[in-house]
Amino acid sequence: MGEFDLIERYFKRPALRADVGVGDDCAVWTPRLGHQLAFSADMLVEGRHFLSTVNPHHLGHKSLAVNLSDLAACGATPQAFLLSLSLPRADEAWLAGFSKGLLELADLHACELIGGDTTQGPLNIAITVMGDTPQGQSILRSGAQVGDDLYVSGHLGDARLALEAFRGTISLPQAALDLARLRMECPTPRIALGHALRGIANAMADISDGLVGDLGHILNASRVGAEIDTSVAAALMQTGQLWSCPEDLAMTCVLSGGDDYELVFSASPSVADQVLMASEASATPVTRIGRITDSQRLVLLGLDGQPVTLPLQSFDHFA
Template identity: 70%
Template sequence: MGEFDLIDRYFKRPARQADVGIGDDCAIWTPRASHQLAISTDMLVEGRHFLSTVDPARLGHKALAVNLSDLAACGATPQVFFLSLALPRLEESWLDGFSHGLFALADAHGIELIGGDTTQGPLNISITVMGDVPTGQAILRSGAQAGDDLYVSGHVGDARLALEAFRGLVGLPQAIFESARLRMETPLPRVALGQSLRGMATAMADISDGLLGDLGHILRASHVGAVIDWPACQPLLAASQTWPCPEALALTCVLSGGDDYELVFTAPASARQAVLDASNRSATPVTRIGHITSDTQLRVLDSQGQAIDHGLRSFDHFA
């Protein structure tokens, strides 16, 4: 099987949204009127972003999910995507699983593969997604205001907990490990919540490298600070609901663990009911974990209102 046979067998589909899809030198796609484009690219490298033992169907899911999460963070609607794939060798069982996982998530979000590239080399997956958002309604990182509430969607920290188990640094009951591993390998992009928050969230980012780091992007862009209420954060770690997670490990997983792909966002205190309504409409739980301040400090407070000296950092590829 050659390169073009691979594309035809596993990745080529009839064009639905694109004017011209896979098969020409360029894809042709016409965006919707009165909308702005939202574009994001993410790369997954074996050994850096995923383990060699990951199920290929889960990897196909995650490769697209991390990109859809970026669109969710802007309140955008996914439309089309491009896939560039470097493979060390042709393994039909791997390609079959990967493409099934990829397209299952694509179909769930109505997004269409319209182009890309394939080559031989170390396993490397790069996806570019394109979506749109009504003109002027994109949610950026730069709009947080002092007094805003601070929220996180879903659960945060379980992916890091699974990684700690893979590293042999913590022993987990089998059921807890499998649940945490599922969170690490098949994150759920919060696209519906992102769209529901248009017009009420003042700033938003997805949590890819850790809550502290990704919230830090919002704070720097908005020139504000934040206070995180640690007791409010503890339920975010799903595993802790049924397993007694040590406090230091919970802090590490929730505050600096990556690979969650949840949303961290701010909204005025007056919008609390509207945020709850958006949560219900999108069937996505949200937790209020603190508030935005006028200074530029990021503080984590314990149940006594005292600052926690945690010394944690989020993931950085080059640090």
């Protein structure tokens, strides 16, 4: 199977919203009037972001999910994406699974595959995604206000728990391992919540490198500090009901685990009811974990309400 057959068979579909889709030098797209565009790019590398043994269907899903998560963090509506794929060989079973997982998630969000590139080389998946928001309604990292409540969506820490289990540092009951693995391999981009929080959240980011690290980006960009109630945060693991996670491991997983693809955002206490409505409208759980302060620092509060110190580090590819 040649390069063009491969694209034709697994990745080329009729253009829907695109004026020109896969198959010309460029894809051509007419933006919606009165809208701003949001762009993000993420690259997944075998051995770094996933193991060679991962289910290709899950990998296809995750490759797009991590990109959609960035759109969610801006409150953007997905529109289109480009896929650049480096493959050691044209393995049809792998391609069938990968493209199915990828395109199922794309269809779920009406996000159209409009172009890309295919080449031979070490397995590498690079996606650029485009979404849009009505002009001026993108939610940025820089808008957090002193006094804002601090929230996270969904569950945190389970992907890191799976990683620890794969590394052999812990042993999990099968049910907890299965759930943790699914959270690691098939994250749910919080598009609907991000959308519902337009005009409500003051600042937002997605949690890919760990809560503390990604919240840190909001604090830096907004020039504020924050307090996190660690006992509330530590209860956010979805696997929490399936086994008894040691407290220090739970803290590490939730606060600096990474690979969560949940949203962390701040909103004024005066719109707390609107945050709840956005949560219900998007069928996405939301938990208040703390507040924005003028301290310029991130303070973790223990059970007793006193600051605690934890050795935390968010993920850095070159650290």
